[in-house]
Amino acid sequence: MRLLAPIPAAAVIHPAGFSQPPRPAMNIVVLVIDDTRWDSIGAAGNRIVRTPRLDALAAEGVRFTQARVATAICMTSRASLLTGSTCRGMGSTASGSR
Numbered sequence: 001m002r003l004l005a006p007i008p009a010a011a012v013i014h015p016a017g018f019s020q021p022p023r024p025a026m027n028i029v030v031l032v033i034d035d036t037r038w039d040s041i042g043a044a045g046n047r048i049v050r051t052p053r054l055d056a057l058a059a060e061g062v063r064f065t066q067a068r069v070a071t072a073i074c075m076t077s078r079a080s081l082l083t084g085s086t087c088r089g090m091g092s093t094a095s096g097s098r
Helices: 009-013 052-060 074-083
Strands: none
Touching: none
């Protein structure tokens, strides 16, 4: 009995052969605006404040409209966003304390 070598999945899925063309690198920018209301920029409907560059970024990218924070403490809330941990998990229970 002779064993056959397995066929790579890429050869079956991709008709051009074993390699796929490289994809361009994706740029991800997370912009967090602190101490503002939900409608503080033009892209969110503010007609008084002029924010043309932020409006352009919002128009070209993804804008999340249902964001929540881990805590009302700004420093801890930003750290939670960056680390995925809760304020208690980082050892913070009040602004600047451990």
